[in-house]
Amino acid sequence: MRQTILVVDDESDVIDLLRFNLQKSGFDVIEATHGVEALEKARKHRPDVIILDLMLPEIDGIEVCRKLKSEDHTSAIPILMLTAKGTVADRIEGLETGADDYVVKPFSPREIVLRIRALLLRSTQTPDGTLVETGPFSINKNTLVATLCGKKLDLTTTEFKLLALLIDRRGKSIPRETLLREVWGYHSTVDSRTVDTHVRRLREKLGTESSCLETIRGEGYRFAMGT
Amino acid sequence: MRQTILVVDDESDVIDLLRFNLQKSGFDVIEATHGVEALEKARKHRPDVIILDLMLPEIDGIEVCRKLKSEDHTSAIPILMLTAKGTVADRIEGLETGADDYVVKPFSPREIVLRIRALLLRSTQTPDGTLVETGPFSINKNTLVATLCGKKLDLTTTEFKLLALLIDRRGKSIPRETLLREVWGYHSTVDSRTVDTHVRRLREKLGTESSCLETIRGEGYRFAMGT
DNA sequence: GGTTCGTGTGACAAAATCGTCACAAATGGG
DNA sequence: CCCATTTGTGACGATTTTGTCACACGAACC
Secondary structure, three states, X not given: OOOEXXXXXXXXXXXXXXXXXXXXXXXXXXXXOOHHHHHHHHHHHOOOEEEEEOOOOOOOHHHHHHHHHHOOOOOOOOEEEEEOOOOHHHHHHHHHHOOOEEEEOXXXXXXXXXXXXXXXXXXXXXXXXXXXXXXXXXXXXXXXXXXEOOEEOOOOHHHHHHHHHHHHOOOOEEEHHHHHHHHHOOOOOOOOOHHHHHHHHHHHHHHHHHHHEEEEOOOEEEEOOOO | OOOEEEEEOOOHHHHHHHHHHHHHOOOEEEEEOOHHHHHXXXXXXXXXXXXXXXXOOOOOHHHHHHHHHHOOOOOOOOEEEEEOOOOHHHHHHHHHXXXXXXXXXXXXXXXXXXXXXXXXXXXXXXXXXXXEEEOOEEEEOXXXXXXXXXXXXXXXXXXXXXXXXXXXXXXXXXXXXHHHHHHHOOOOOOOOOHHHHHHHHHHHHHHHHHHHEEEEOOOEEEEOOOO
């Protein structure tokens, strides 16, 4: 799958140079020559990186950057800013606005490609441990939402934590004591039936898939491997 | 807890300048004037960031960078390289060697501080994204526990989600609408004050650190950068 | 088969959480 | 300074969550 780079510059020779080198490096290229067009194309295409010149007609690069970084659909797109040589104030303003990197004109196309590669590495490097998917289940640790066959499960917080932990360690029998400690923060009650009750409730909410949640008699509970 | 920066340059006036500005920005500073000393101090002290000049006596900056990035104990330390103006080949070589960023001499100290902040922001997230630490705060998305100065915060689930999202995107103003959508799952109530109420409650629980949670009037809320 | 222990289930009540309202205070613009 | 809008704060009540108890049922062993 080729990644897409949006190149924004009002100088067509810069665009030509970048298009040639980026395509040679395996990227798809979208172009824009002014700020409004850049915003429009960024919103529509959601490129993997945006190369953005500071000096643009009508809406300047700083303003474009600010807008893109403030909109949810575009804020995660890395922005590499092109700046005129020596304008330190521009560079600082760009960084403060949320640009992810900058390159000073005149630049080497090779440097651009390397920096884009670095940006892409960083933006995809978060192998997101906050999202777990297995079989018909998915667990999102940011939103605390679990789904079963694409349908949101109506879980309490404790049920979510329990399910998340069991799924994280699917295939392994987890003793009640461990569940108490890691889900409940080590409740001190001896011979508590708290875990059992919450497992029950969780099973009720899993419906036909509740058989994934197995009892290991005398040991604990286990989420079935391979689901 | 102050973070430590190792500054490596054979020019004492550069070291003086950086030491002054970094300490003023709240960092502790370690210094080295040549490559062997830099390697030694990096291995011994394990600083949070290394500022590394390319041109060094004996072992040059590229070689230092290569060694540090190839050793387990030091490979995760972000390296910001200082390069002479115009030497594109140096910059490319630095990036290929594994430097995390570079700044062209002569530089603005403010730009250095900003870039260090950006590097630190990236390096305090674990690879799987379920544990985030910044300043005195830590967020654990597995246990749904947040701590402040090592002490567990007594947060409700909603408060935890709110804090986690704001810290994930610290430095950025998050509109209320965004918070409603991402924390509450897009509550449909118009002109709801729900977000404001939960921010209040969260602030109450943060005590003296509540000033980290800033109101951007007419926009939304922001968790302060650099904490 | 009988017995003991482990787990499931129905139900209860206390505590926690949440969203909303009304009013106070702060902010920004004219 | 005044005014309008935005945000902070005190407080309330409805709903949800939680842990526990008692009893039923199942599993394993003798």
